[in-house]
Amino acid sequence: MRFYRALLRLYPSAFRVEYCDELCFAFSERARELAGPVAALKIILAALADVIPNALAAHWEILWQDLGYAARSLRRTPGFALTVVLVVALAVGANTAVFSLADFVFVRPLPYTDAGRLVKLWQNAGGFGTMEASPANYRDWKAMTTSFRAMGAYFRNAANLVDTGEPRRLEIVKATPELLPLLGVAPLVGRVFTADETGRDQLVVLSYALWTSQFGGDPGVIGKAVRLDGVPHTVIGVMPAAFQFPSRTVDAWAPLALREDAFADRNDNYLEVVARLRPGVTAEQARREMALVSTRLEREHPKENKDVGSTVLGLRDELSERSRLLVLALCGATLCILLLACANLASLFLARGAHRARELAVRSALGAGPQRLVRQLVTESVGIAFVGGAVGILAAVAGEPLLARLVPTSLPVSQHASLDLRVLGLALALVLLTGLAFGLAPAIRAGRSSALDALRSGARTAGGRTQRLRAALVIVEVAASVVLLVLSGLLIRAVLTSRRPIPGSRWRTCWPSRRRSRCPNTRQPPSASSSTSASWRTCVRCRACAAPLT
Amino acid sequence: MAILGGMTNDRESVDQLLPLPPATFHILLALLDEERHGYAIIQDIEARTEGELRLSAGTLYRSVARMVEQGLIAEVTRRRSPADDPRRRYYRLTPFGTSVARAEMRRLSELVRLARARGLKPETA
Numbered sequence: 001m002r003f004y005r006a007l008l009r010l011y012p013s014a015f016r017v018e019y020c021d022e023l024c025f026a027f028s029e030r031a032r033e034l035a036g037p038v039a040a041l042k043i044i045l046a047a048l049a050d051v052i053p054n055a056l057a058a059h060w061e062i063l064w065q066d067l068g069y070a071a072r073s074l075r076r077t078p079g080f081a082l083t084v085v086l087v088v089a090l091a092v093g094a095n096t097a098v099f100s101l102a103d104f105v106f107v108r109p110l111p112y113t114d115a116g117r118l119v120k121l122w123q124n125a126g127g128f129g130t131m132e133a134s135p136a137n138y139r140d141w142k143a144m145t146t147s148f149r150a151m152g153a154y155f156r157n158a159a160n161l162v163d164t165g166e167p168r169r170l171e172i173v174k175a176t177p178e179l180l181p182l183l184g185v186a187p188l189v190g191r192v193f194t195a196d197e198t199g200r201d202q203l204v205v206l207s208y209a210l211w212t213s214q215f216g217g218d219p220g221v222i223g224k225a226v227r228l229d230g231v232p233h234t235v236i237g238v239m240p241a242a243f244q245f246p247s248r249t250v251d252a253w254a255p256l257a258l259r260e261d262a263f264a265d266r267n268d269n270y271l272e273v274v275a276r277l278r279p280g281v282t283a284e285q286a287r288r289e290m291a292l293v294s295t296r297l298e299r300e301h302p303k304e305n306k307d308v309g310s311t312v313l314g315l316r317d318e319l320s321e322r323s324r325l326l327v328l329a330l331c332g333a334t335l336c337i338l339l340l341a342c343a344n345l346a347s348l349f350l351a352r353g354a355h356r357a358r359e360l361a362v363r364s365a366l367g368a369g370p371q372r373l374v375r376q377l378v379t380e381s382v383g384i385a386f387v388g389g390a391v392g393i394l395a396a397v398a399g400e401p402l403l404a405r406l407v408p409t410s411l412p413v414s415q416h417a418s419l420d421l422r423v424l425g426l427a428l429a430l431v432l433l434t435g436l437a438f439g440l441a442p443a444i445r446a447g448r449s450s451a452l453d454a455l456r457s458g459a460r461t462a463g464g465r466t467q468r469l470r471a472a473l474v475i476v477e478v479a480a481s482v483v484l485l486v487l488s489g490l491l492i493r494a495v496l497t498s499r500r501p502i503p504g505s506r507w508r509t510c511w512p513s514r515r516r517s518r519c520p521n522t523r524q525p526p527s528a529s530s531s532t533s534a535s536w537r538t539c540v541r542c543r544a545c546a547a548p549l550t
Numbered sequence: 551m552a553i554l555g556g557m558t559n560d561r562e563s564v565d566q567l568l569p570l571p572p573a574t575f576h577i578l579l580a581l582l583d584e585e586r587h588g589y590a591i592i593q594d595i596e597a598r599t600e601g602e603l604r605l606s607a608g609t610l611y612r613s614v615a616r617m618v619e620q621g622l623i624a625e626v627t628r629r630r631s632p633a634d635d636p637r638r639r640y641y642r643l644t645p646f647g648t649s650v651a652r653a654e655m656r657r658l659s660e661l662v663r664l665a666r667a668r669g670l671k672p673e674t675a
Contacts, residue, residue, distance in 0.1 A: 011608075019611045025637040026589045026607035046606075054608030061616075 001028055004047045010055035012062055013371055063379060070380035080352060081384060084345055088388025088434055089395060091341035094334040096396035096427040097403050098327075103423060105327050110315055111242040113184025114276075119283055120318055121151070121273040121290065122311040129311050133271045136263040137297065137305070141273065144293045147286035148275040152179030154246070154256060155270050159228040161214065168214065170228070171249050172204075174256040180205070182276045183245060190222040190237030193255045203255055204233040208241040210251040228254075246272065266304035274315070287312040329491040336484035338434065343477040345438035349381060350470060353442045374443045381439020382432060389431030393424070441469060563646070567620065570654045573605060573613045578622065578643060578651040585626050587638040588614065614641065622647035 004027050008016050027050065034042045074081040109115050122130040123137060133141070133153070142151045154175035161168045180192040189211075193203050204226065206215070215221045225232040233254065244250065262268075277286055290310040298305045353360075360373055368376075570578075580586060580594040588610055596604045605613075617623045618641075626640040643651070 015612075015615060019615065021637045022588050022639055023607045023611055025635065026592065026610065029589045030592075030607065050606040050608045054606065054612050058612055061612075 001031075003044060004031075004051070007047055007051040007055075010051055012055075012058050014369065015058055062375070066376050066379035067383050069376065070383050073380065074384060077352075080348065084348065084384050085388040085391060087341045087345055088385050088431070089391035091334075091338045091392070091434060092385075092389045092427060092430050093392030093395035093399070094337050095430055096393055096423060097399050098330045098334045099426055100396070100400060100423040101403055102327050102331050105319065105323075106316075111185070111244070112315075115315060117277045117279075118183070118315040119148075119275055119277060119286060120313050120315055121275055122313070123269060123308055124311045125308045130313070132269045133273050134266045134269045134304075135258050135271060136266045137308075138271050138273055139258075139263060140297055141290070141293060141310070144296065145286075145289055147278060147281045147289045149278045150178050150182035151273060151275040152176045152182050153258075153271040153273045154179055154253075155272060156246075156250075157254075160230075161226060161228060162230075163227045165214065168251075170210070170251040172228070173246065173250050173253045175253050176256050176258070179274060180239075180253060182274065183243075184276075185240065185243045187237035188240040189219050190235070192237050192253075197255060202228075202231055202233040203236050204228065205237040205239060205253045206235060207239055207251050207253075208243070211238045228252075266301055283312055283314060326491070329487055333484060333487040333491055336480045336487060338430070339480040340477055340484065342434055342437040343473045343480065345381075345434075346441055347470060347473050347477075349377075349439055349442040350445065350473070353377070353445060377443035378436065378439050381443065382435030385431050385435030385439070389427060389434070392431075393427050396427070445469060564649050564653045567622075567650050568653055568657055570650065571613070572603070573609060574617060574622070575651065575654055576603060576605075577610070577613055577617065578647055578654075581623060581641060581643040581647070582651070585640045585642040587640050589638075591641070617647070622650055 001024060005020075005024060008020055008023060027047065030046065031043045034046065036042070110118070112118060120130075121133065121141060123133050125131060132155070135153075138151075138153050142148075145151075152175060154173050157172045157174050159170050159172050161170050177193055177195040177197070187205065188208065190205075192205055197203060206221070211217060211221065219238075221235050222237065223234065225234055227233070239253070275286075277283065287310075290312055294305075294308060294310045298308060364370075364373060576595045576599070577591055579598070580591045586594065588607070592605050592607070592610055614623070618625065621644055623641045624644050626642050
């Protein structure tokens with residue numbers, strides 16, 4: 001019976017107080033009928049089967065009753081209800097949108113198979129920790145290391161697509177044949193290029209976005225030729241929509257042929273290298289092995305590889321510090337908005353509570369206990385928070401693509417709304433917390449008020465406790481406003497700086513990107529041969545001299 | 551809407567409560583002939599339905615609480631005998647409860663009549 005009596009605490013308190021003894025009596029009579037070797041187990045199961053569904057149903061009935069009462073009460077004050085809904089919608093909507101973005105950037109696995117084992121390999125020298133590798137160093141890393149199951153390299157290029165309607169400038173990734181298989185994503189249609197095909201044929205694998213926008217999503221495009229910079233390329237595959245590598249702006253992938261002359265110059269750095277760790281090998285172990293290999297290469301090529309080390313980073317760690325700060329500042333700012341909204345709404349509910357003192361006093365005089373009144377008021381605040389939250393979540397879904405444009409394209413953020421169950425769960429938790437945060441204090445305050453006092457005073461004056469609560473809310477509002485102001489400043493600065501190149505490092509980022517551009521005095525597509533490489537370098541130098549560094 | 555103490559007995563108030571949940575109707579039937587305490591109601595229902603319906607204590611008292619609030623039944627304040635278990639609380643049917651039970655019976659009879667008129671017959675065991 002002690003177990004049954006303990007379970008009765010699940011019932012609403014008023015019901016428990018009223019019927020506790022009778023419930024125990026009726027259940028004890030029932031328990032007496034249960035006999036046999038496992039009587040104790042039967043009694044426990046019977047107690048659970050009796051109390052849990054009925055307690056839930058009792059709470060549901062009260063909730064339904066309270067929601068009906070809250071709806072009638074709020075209908076009498078539509079201005080107040082609308083204000084609360086809009087404020088909650090703003091706070092919850094902003095937080096949902098920003099947290100879904102943060103989920104993409106910090107939490108959600110990257111859209112590659114076992115993405116945690118993918119690393120990016122860089123050269124480091126002269127104070128720069130992440131420099132592209134030269135083909136020769138890439139080849140040696142691949143041959144000398146054992147930490148990696150596969151290693152691939154790529155560089156970004158650009159090409160004109162002119163024979164499919166509107167001419168388009170495409171961002172192309174020239175990749176070694178290891179790259180796409182090591183990422184572990186199968187093509188949606190067709191296949192990816194193999195080692196045998198590298199350099200033999202002009203092949204291309206399309207991104208989903210390019211396939212749908214330029215080819216109408218036609219699977220028949222496989223095997224057809226498209227002209228990139230006037231050169232026919234055969235389409236052999238289409239990657240899935242979720243595959244965006246190395247950034248979401250990439251339109252197609254083409255095979256990269258590293259001919260023998262590409263390995264001649266160890267200072268010709270333009271390859272980005274990706275590798276997949278062998279099972280059981282940690283990034284730290286790979287880092288140590290790469291350090292040993294770098295030392296060996298420095299010994300073998302003392303002139304070209306002088307002070308050239310290596311950097312091993314997880315694929316997610318590739319995110320720049322500025323982008324990280326941008327998203328974190330957004331999270332902080334929206335949390336401040338949430339705090340401000342809660343403080344403002346708590347003030348509103350406090351004022352409303354003072355106006356409703358007589359109504360609450362009458363209910364109290366009719367037999368509603370303080371707990372019942374608090375529950376009713378909290379249901380009201382949480383109920384209206386849910387309405388506002390629903391509006392906010394819809395706004396967040398609508399605003400997600402807009403928000404995605406705020407951040408650099410290198411972030412693996414979907415262009416489309418991405419409200420999944422986790423984000424929805426977080427949003428619901430936010431709504432619940434918001435409703436409790438702004439409703440609980442005023443509700444407890446109203447529940448504590450003496451019925452008789454309220455009837456006598458007619459709620460003309462607010463008590464000392466109410467004044468103190470209001471003062472505390474004002475302090476919270478001012479503090480949150482100051483933090484929000486500071487964060488907004490940081491956010492604007494972060495957005496501006498994320499769109500500006502880093503002074504002094506332009507030459508490094510400029511080189512591969514200039515490689516993509518067609519030099520005015522040549523019609524040859526860029527390749528990795530040393531002669532064209534030299535001409536491209538000359539071209540870059542000319543342009544770099546002409547353009548002021550920022 | 552809470553109907554206090556069975557004072558409201560008009561047709562509209564009765565109709566608002568129909569159709570009754572089966573547990574409510576059975577509790578009304580159990581109290582038709584005499585006042586009973588909770589456990590006696592459970593036993594009566596079980597006996598009348600030949601064990602097909604056995605209310606748990608929680609289901610019974612949730613129904614009882616609602617029915618008291620609706621004015622269908624009322625608690626009997628006097629003790630039956632000094633030897634009676636003090637934890638037992640007795641309930642009786644109010645006039646409003648009787649009206650609601652009658653209305654529910656009429657509703658069910660009408661349903662059965664309509665089904666019979668369409669040629670439907672109960673399953674034979």
